[in-house]
Amino acid sequence: MGAVAVIELLASQSASSFPVLNAIILVPVLGALVVVLLPNSRPEMMRPVGAVFASIAAAMSLYVMAQFSSHDAGFQFESIQSWIPALGINWHVGIDGISLWLVVLTGLITPIVLLAVDPHHEPKSYTAWLLLLQAGSFGAFLALDLFLFFVMFEIVLVPMYMLIGGWGYEDRRYAATKFFIYTMAGSALMLVAIVSVATLSAGEQGITFDVVELAQRQALSTNTARLCFLAFALAFVIKVPIFPMHTWLPDAHTQAPTAGSVVLAAVMLKLGTYGLLRFGLYLFPEASVWSAPTLATLGVIGVIYGAIVATMQKDLKRLVAYSSVAHMGFIVLGIFAFTTQSLEGGILQMVNHGLSTGALFLLVGMLYERRKTRAIEELSGIQSAAPIFAGFFTIVMLSSIGVPGLNGFVGEFLVLIGSYETRRWWTIIAATGVILAALYLLWAYQRVFHGEPTATDEATPDLTLREGLTLAPFIAGIIFLGIYPKPLLDRIEPAVDGLIAHIENHSDYERPSPAAPVIVDHNQLSGDDH
Amino acid sequence: MRGLSQLVFVGPSIDWWALLPQMILLGAALLILLVSALAPQRTSGGFSTVTTLCAAVTAYFVALGLWSDVQTEGPSASIASALGVDGFSIFFTILILTGLVATALIAHSYLDREGIDPPEFYALLLCSAAGAIVMASANDLIVMFLGLEALSIGLYVMIAMHARRPEARESAMKYFVLGAFSSTFLLYGIALIYGSTGSTNLVHVRDYLGAVVFRDQHLLMAGMALLLVGFSFKVAAAPFHFWAPDVYQGAPSPVTGWMASIAKAAGFAAFLRVFFGAFGAHNADWSPVVAVLAFLTLVTGSVMAILQSDVKRMLAFSSISHAGYVLVAVQSTADGGTSAALFYLFTYTFMVLGSFAIIGAMGADGEHPLDRYAGLGRSRPVLAMAFTILLLAQAGVPLTSGFVGKFQVIAAAVGHRSYLLAAVAMLSAVIGAFMYLRIVMTMYVVDDGAEGPSPTLHWTVAIVLIGTVGFTLLVGIVPQFLIEFAEDAVPVLIRG
Structure with missing residues (x-):
């Protein structure tokens, strides 16, 4: 009993004073340093030690999730430290319903990936880079200072570059x-825009890079804000990636090691959509509304184009990569429809995509480990040799297609319903993307898992227990979110509502009023009959 | 007797304390030469290196003392206002001394390996450093020119000291001819400035330009233009950069490092002092020209860098594009621009010295192909990581000093409303990044089983690497102290 009291006391204290978000960012960095200092003679120790640190960060992100108050639209667990006072830059971190689930996702993916995928050589630097990647992603999702965000947004390129x-x-x-040059080129103009926003909004209150403060000031003229928005949007459009800036993605995904692909898909692509929400919509509400038709169109083009190109791929990993383009297009449509449901669906879909595409890349990686090929035509009839593998693949694939009962359906459905109110034709076209997703994924599945197995296909070993355990969290998430997404949506909704209200306050956009329920007056009806 | 005493020449008052850093360096140079002449067998590399280091450290402490004097009592000038003692000059003194220490350490093992006589090299290095300090603190165009010549003449010989290699001699010849050429531009410019303002003293020039409205300022404009050309030669700004790649490639690596860092910094010091201090009233005239130079320099440097396959040439062009960033800060004509330029030069010095320390350790032949680095990431992971950090810092990746430097340059440009130039600067950073990434990729991406090079790393070079990499990361993470240092170092022209 005493122990429980002590734990509760600690919990209540830490909720108020302990800067848990800073710790989330710094623990993986610490882990990377520890891994680097481990002796080279013990290569087998690297990944477990790294996974311990990644798991501590994951546990802290779960703690934040547990302590998160679900009816608060503002930022929680905020922490501000002066960093470079000469330039008006602070270390400002905080979390809200938009970033919460991405942080949890980042926390959970990294330890799984670390344990699941064997790098085959140089495990020390591999582990260290993955931990730094985790830290940088946390930092980018938590940053509430433009400078800090930019630092984190760019620094994640280095570990990923090294991993690839x-x-x-x-x-x-x-x-x-x-990959590096594309992303860096995108963010080059964003840096100019960041400095311009801060300088031009300085006024009498002094220069600041604080996102919350800048969003409140809204000091830029319409045209300046639009130009700055475009510079920000370019960086995020490349990162998402939105058609026609997507060409780096298939190359990076295909050539990256499995761990790189998983983290790239599950976490790093979200930096783009998250950036559009947090910095595009929040800082430049008017410009977002102004550009929404274009960006939603590009998103829809991405949905269709990604699906069509995915259908034609011969390489399994490339196919999954193009399916990412399609899925991310959905999210972009949801974001630029500006309704509560579409934004909720978009954010939920970010998590869903992380789970399903992350798992798909893991599965393709496992298949590559067994067969040393990713070519669809060299594989066939695997189902009979590896039924459990095929079963896992089926669930993940159905989630990616968006079959009801699994997570993908909930997100896509919310996006479609929400977008239909404000962007009817876009939504109708995007809805066909769901059908196309079924086409390319089922066709690929059919070619790889059904059909006549050759002798080498017969010899494909099934999933080991260890691999099954790594996939289990993904499957659990996929099914749980498909059946009961309420806990997530409850926490997302206040933040999304607040964001839309912010857009309404600072632009001429008004969200469609909820349709008035049709009250049928039977007396009246019967009266007319007479 | 009484009549005679009135004729006695009374020289200007001299603040010896303020001259001490230069004098210590020159004294050390004389000491090295003297000892090497008297006891040639005793003057191994060790003696010269240690003497140079001691001189640099002593001068460093004097400079720190001067810095606190200036911060408490304000700037001053000495020798009839010919030499200024302000935050600016001491900032550069400290920078030059840091570069001196690093270069001495790098050169120690290099000279030993290449069989070059150490005493002469170190004596010239010290003279050259003293010249650089004079350049940074000169309040008079003629004194500045003297400093410039002291710096350059030392360099001409140092480049050619690798007597057995024809590339080194060719490189020295090229630098000598073009250096002399640029000096004539400078001298002619000085003459025209003297013609239009009646003085070579910067304080007088500033006061004169502030007070007088010219009916016809062709002479002044021509003088300013010629000075601009002369300085652009010295800092290797396009289109006056043609000498740089050949000279950088042919020179011994420690000397290349010295040229790319300190010679460039001293050139910018004189540039900033003359244009901000003396020609501040006419900044509307020179700022657009500097903006054009910055644009050309950025684009030329970064685009040409990616076409090279020789690492030294790559870094030579990258050094040109870095001069472009400093020029972007300079054209903003504000105090913020000056401190951004100073910050950039300070951090760049560390990056480039560290890079050339590694290049020196990797071998010194005339050709320095990229293939030499293949597999370094596997054979020498720590060395490769150090080089990677230095290269990424030059590319401007966050959490390195290079990023904070670029950030301030962009902020200065945006403050001056030169958005286009800021965008060009960032885009050329991306182009430049391609080149740095090529080197990094070569080090890390190798076929399985391939053996990487394993150069011997002398401990003096290791010290330089620890220092430069550590400083690069430190300033990248907590830049506040260096920003304040640079902000306190804005040039002030004052009559002594």
Whole structure:
């Protein structure tokens, strides 16, 4: 009993004073340092030690989730430290319903990936880079200072670049460089825009890079704000990636090692959509409304284009990569429809995509470990040799297609319903993307898992217990969110409502009023009959 | 007797304390030469290196003392206002001394390996450093020119000291001819400035330009233009950069590092002092020209860098594009721009010295192909990581000093409303990043089983690497102290 009291006391204290968000960012960094200092003679220790630190960060993100108050639209667990006072820059972190689930996702994915995927060589630097990637992603999702966000947004490129370059496949040099340059080119203009926003909004209150403060000031003229928004949007459009800026993605995904692909899909792509929400919509409400038709159109093009191109892929990993383009297009449509449901669906879909595409990349990686090929035509009839593998693949694939009862359905449905109110034709076209997703995924499944197995296909070993356990959290998440997404939506909704209210306050956009319920007056009806 | 005493020449009052850093360096140079002449067998590399280091450290402490004097009592000038003692000059003194320490350490093992006589090299290095300090603190165009020549003449010989290698001699010849060429531009500019304002003293020039409205300012404009050309030669700004790649490639690596860092910093010091201090009233005239130079320099440097396959040439072009960033800060004509330029130069010095320390350790032949680095990430992971950090810092990746430097340059440009130039600067950073990533990729991406190079790393070079990499990361994470240092170092022209 005493122990429980002590724990409760600690919990209540830490909720108020302990800067848990800073700890979430710093624990993986600490882990990376520890891993680097481990002796080279013990290569088998690297990944477990790294996983311990990644798990501590994950546990802290779960703690934040548990302590998160669900009816608060503002930022929670905020922490501000002066960082570079000469330039008006603070270390300001905080979490709200928009970032909460992405943080939890980042927390959970990294330890799983660390334990699940064997790098085959140089486990020390591999582990250290993955931990730094986790820290940087946390930082980007939690940052409430533009400078801090930019630092984190760019710094995640380095570990990912190193992972692709060091542990990737045959074209890794090209893919890694393309990935880095593309993303850096996008954020180059964003840095100019960040400085411009801060300088031009300075006024008498002094220069600040604080997101909350800048969003309240709204000091830019319409045209300046639009230009700055475009610079921000370019960075995020490339990161998401939205058609036609997506060409780095298939290369990076295909050439990256499995762990890189999983984190890239599950976490790093979300930086783009998250950035659009947090910095696009929040800082530039008027410009977002102004640009919404264009961006929603690009999103819808992405949905259709990604699906069509995915259908034609011969490489399983490339197929999953293009399916990412399609899924992310959905999210972008949801964001730029500006209704509560569409934004909720978009955010939920970010988590869903992380789970389903992350799991798909893991599965494709496992298949590659067994067969040393990703080519669809070299595989067939695997189902009979590896039924459990096929079963896992089926569930994840159905989630990705958006079959009711699994998580993908909830997110896509919310996006479609929400967008229909404000962007009817876009929604109708995007809805066909759901059908196309069924087409390319089921066709790929059919070719790989059904059909006549050759001798090598017969020899494909089934999932080991260890692999099953790594996939289990993904499957659990997929099914849980499909049946009971309420806990997530409850926490997302206040933040989303607040964001839309903010947009309404600072632009001429008004969300459609909920349709008045049709009250049928039977007396009246019967009266007319006479 | 009484009549005679009135004729006695009374020199200007001299603040010896303020001259001490230069004098210590020159004294050390003389000491090295003297000892090497008297006891040639005793003057191994060790003696010269240690003497140079001691001189640099002593001068460093004097400079720190001067800094606190200036902060408490304000700036001053000495020798009839010919030499200024302000935050600016001491900032550069400290920067130059840091570069001196690093170069001495890098050169120690390099000279030993290449069989170059150490005493002469160190004596010239010290003279060159003293010249650089004079350049940064000169309040008079003629004194500035003297400093410039002291810096350059030392460099001409240091480049050529690798006597057996024809590239080094060619490189020295090229630098000498073009250096002399640029000096004539400077001198002619100084003459025209003297013609239009009646003085070579910067304080007088500033006061004159502030008080007088010209009916016809062609002479002044021509003078300013010629000075601009001269300085652009020295800092290797496009389109006056053609000498840089060849000279950087041919020179011994420690000397290349010295040229890319300190010679460039001293050039910018004189540039900033003359244009901000003396020509501040006419900044509407020179700022657009500097903006054009910045644009050309950024684009030329970054685009040409990606076409190279020789690491030294790559870094030579990258050094040109870095001069472009400093020029972006300079054209903003504000105090914020000056401190951004100073911050950038300070941090860049560390990055480039560290890079050339590694290049020096990787071998010194005339050709320095990229292939030499293949597999370094596997054979020497720590060294490769150090080089990676230095390269990424030059690319401007966050959490390195390079990013904070770029950020301030962008902020200065945006403050001056040169959004286009800011965008060009960032985009050329992306182009430049391609080149740095090529080197990084070469180090890390190798086919399985390939053996990487394993150069011997002398402990003096290791010290330089620890210092430069540590400083690069430190300033990247907590830049406040260096920003304040640079803000306190804005040039002040004062009559002594």
